[in-house]
Amino acid sequence: MAQSRERVPVQILEHDQIASTLAQRIASVIRSANAAGRPAVLGLATGSTPIGIYRELIRMHRDEGLDFSNVVSFNLDEYYPMAPDSIHSYHRYMWENLFEHINIPRENVNIPPGDIPREQVEAHCAGYEEKIRGLGGIDFQLLGIGKTGHIGFNEPGSGVESRTRLIALDTVTRRDAAADFFGEDNVPTEAITMGVASILDAKEVALIATGEHKASVIRRAVEDEPDPDVAATYLQTHPNATFYLDPAAAAELTRVKTPWVVGEVRWTRELEIRAVIWLSESVGKSILRLDNYDYREHHLSSLLARYGSAGPLNGEVFNALISKIRGKSKLPQGKRIVVFSPHPDDDVISMGGILNKLHHNDNDIVVAYQTSGNIAVFDHEVRRYLDFLNRFGHDFDLGDGRIEDLTGRMSKFLDEKHPGQVDIPEVQQIKQRIREAEAVSGIETFGMRKDQACFLKLPFYQTGKVRKDAIGPEDVRITLELLEDHKPEIVFVAGDLSDPHGTHRMCLDAVMRALAEYSGDAPEVWYYRGAWQEWPVSEADVLVPLSEDELSKKILAIYKHQSQKDKAPFPGQDDREFWQRVEERNMGTARIVDRLGLPEYFAMEAYVVRRNGKPLEVETVSTSALGAPSHRRRASDFPGAGAGAQPGLQGDAGEVTELGGQTTT
Structure with missing residues (x-):
């Protein structure tokens, strides 16, 4: 069926x-x-x-x-x-x-x-x-x-x-x-x-x-x-x-996205949340305004029967979603954290907002860039740096000829290079250093130190071609060595499977295999997504609100990756710049949350969290504490409200009025 x-x-x-x-x-x-x-x-x-x-x-x-x-x-x-x-x-x-x-x-x-x-x-x-x-x-x-x-x-x-x-x-x-x-x-x-x-x-x-x-x-x-x-x-x-x-x-x-439309389902909390969000978006009502008729007319009578009426069901899902929202004060503090970034920009593109908050929460953070990202640097970027090197050598009288010989050799190769030809080692190296310098500049935007950046240069990537080798023992060993050295309590990894060349999937495999061999206590694993998609609100375990200033700072960090700006070498099917995708995605997530009747924020990032391989159990908020849809309450009533809210909801204070499920300040 x-x-x-x-x-x-x-x-x-x-x-x-x-x-x-x-x-x-x-x-x-x-x-x-x-x-x-x-x-x-x-x-x-x-x-x-x-x-x-x-x-x-x-x-x-x-x-x-x-x-x-x-x-x-x-x-x-x-x-x-x-x-x-x-x-x-x-x-x-x-x-x-x-x-x-x-x-x-x-x-x-x-x-x-x-x-x-x-x-x-x-x-x-x-x-x-x-x-x-x-x-x-x-x-x-x-x-x-x-x-x-x-x-x-x-x-x-x-x-x-x-x-x-x-x-x-x-x-x-x-x-x-x-x-x-x-x-x-x-x-x-x-x-x-x-x-x-x-x-x-x-x-x-x-x-x-x-x-x-x-x-x-x-x-x-x-x-x-x-x-x-x-x-x-x-x-x-x-x-x-x-x-x-x-x-x-x-x-x-x-049968996967809306199984209740095609047959009977075994209801779980996760499926209930998915169904109610789907219903809310389908009928254009906030969650707390859904009624019995809405459920019956959209193949959800069996779900309604579990609760007797729409009110208790709406409240359960509303509370579950509220519990996912975590501002700065509700995020980890004083923890050892490793952020795995497949390329030297995925950290700021995908989780720049939370990275900024975690840094200011005094966590001990290492950002581990898994690959050099050197194939994603246009040749014209190399030419620009070669010109700089020549001018630099001339200005400071570095006249032993080595700079001219090196830049000349690389320039000659680039002049004769065929599309897709594997770069000579010198060109690969300069492209790698370009990406590394940009990555350091990116995290410095948040006030982080350059020694918090760790470049793993996993061997599977070092083919010089778009197609990579399989993840091997050396990739796992390098990753495991970092885990053993830092003993993280929390690990961030890319859970995005849509990247056009498959590197994210392979980098995730390397981390998971290393964690399987890790001798320490299993860390909590937070999955972020890359430049192509965001976790749906129904799937996310944690929603991190961002203020307008915080989103601007995240975009500034993305700007630091100049070799990927204007036009990235591997854009996928989206011609927009990465910062434009991020702006739309993060603000879009906040708009979805707003339409569901939850507090209105400027932007949001979403994460899936696993502890010991199991979904994160979030603290729920009692229905009585939330009150009726017209109840007037402070932003601090909501877990995580504040630091990422609209102007007027700054910090963990501020007052919110919900009118018909739409939150205003």
Whole structure:
């Protein structure tokens, strides 16, 4: 019943479970075909999503003897034009990430060529289709999904009868690939792709999607009718297609987001809060003004029955939300804290407000920047610093020639550099130092010392390329060493899974693995989100209010990251500057809280907190202390009210009047 809106089978698994599940399934297909005396024909995909599957297949080949000698592979697509040895080519991707680590014969590997003359493309595409048919079709087809809903490169408008062909790439697709190519202008405008019909001919299809940024298009692909504008919807017609999603990618599915709409649910406190917030936003009323009719007309009769009437239910949820709000006086004081920042700006972008408050609460804070962030520095920034070095050397008569030799060597490399080419070590180093200096300047905005910045330079990141290595023992060792040295009582980590190049997810993995080996008492873990999304009010355990001045100081700290300002190298799908995203997100969270009928604040940050792996238990506020909706009360009646409130609610004092659920000062 709860899955009645889903038009295709869906499995929701954790990220690592997806990799192991599908690797096991592929191994089963290979072994079954071998037992039948025929080759196993695999359709393979590229991108960041299948990397875990390929790593598990490599492990199975190495440790369990999984034999690929009788496997024939067909890749979905390739950019056009594209040299096979290019750092951007899918030929190179497949060999680096799978083929060179297993025993598949080179002649059994089939990838659309990106380097043939245009007049030969049509004939080659026809031959590609004929070769698949000659082998009896694809046994197992692995797919990802683009933000346009494309499978392969079947962009909006691709017909259900389409076959392997040359296709023009959608603007959204090219923008999404811009990070890999170090700029949208460097992304090819065309690609060769297997068609929708080619994919649907496969005997079994598995589509995988991970991360919050895929949630919206996944809902369309799974729940909407087949539509040429979303090629993935055609999989609904396949007799053996399954979507494998992590919880973040599944977040917009009806059974996940609003399960009460499609069937009976087992009510928990967390689900009650989600439902009441959803209802409040759906009907445009503050929580304390919701009535019995609202609940009954919006599939929430079973929830209403638990409380008898709307009043007690509204009060319970209202009080629970109030308890989440923590101003400066309600935040940790005198604690040992480690803030893990994947890149040298995620700290101020995502948690600059609370970092400022925690510093002024006399906490012992170390900000650990996990990666150098050097690939996210434009070459023109390096040229600016090289010019400065030359002028500096001239002004102070540093004339031994070493500065000129160094800057000249780097300038020559930059003049001859191809898009996406790996930087020489000297350029990588100067880009790293640019990011480090900006990070120090950022935390100094809050009055913190430069020695509170710790640069871990985790090895997994040090490839010089957008694609990184897997998290390894050395990454975990470096992280664990910091934990053992500082013995934190609280750890902040990035829980954002939407970053366009996956570094946040890998940095989170490094911290979690280090914490599993940590010898001290388990610290409280606070999860923040990055530059792309904020925790919903219903999911957040702590809401930290910010005054207008505090938000301005946070934005000033973001400004210190000059190499990321104006236009960041990896902006994702949002063209706004990071400070603009932060301003809208933090003020937007405060507006949501205001619409729910809670005290009005200028801006807010949101955090999810886990203690010993369990959700934070917050102190609730008694209903009698809150009074009726028209009750006049002081801001200090609310946990955390004050330091982050609107002008007139400064400090932990100030007076608030709630009129019809809307708080004014």
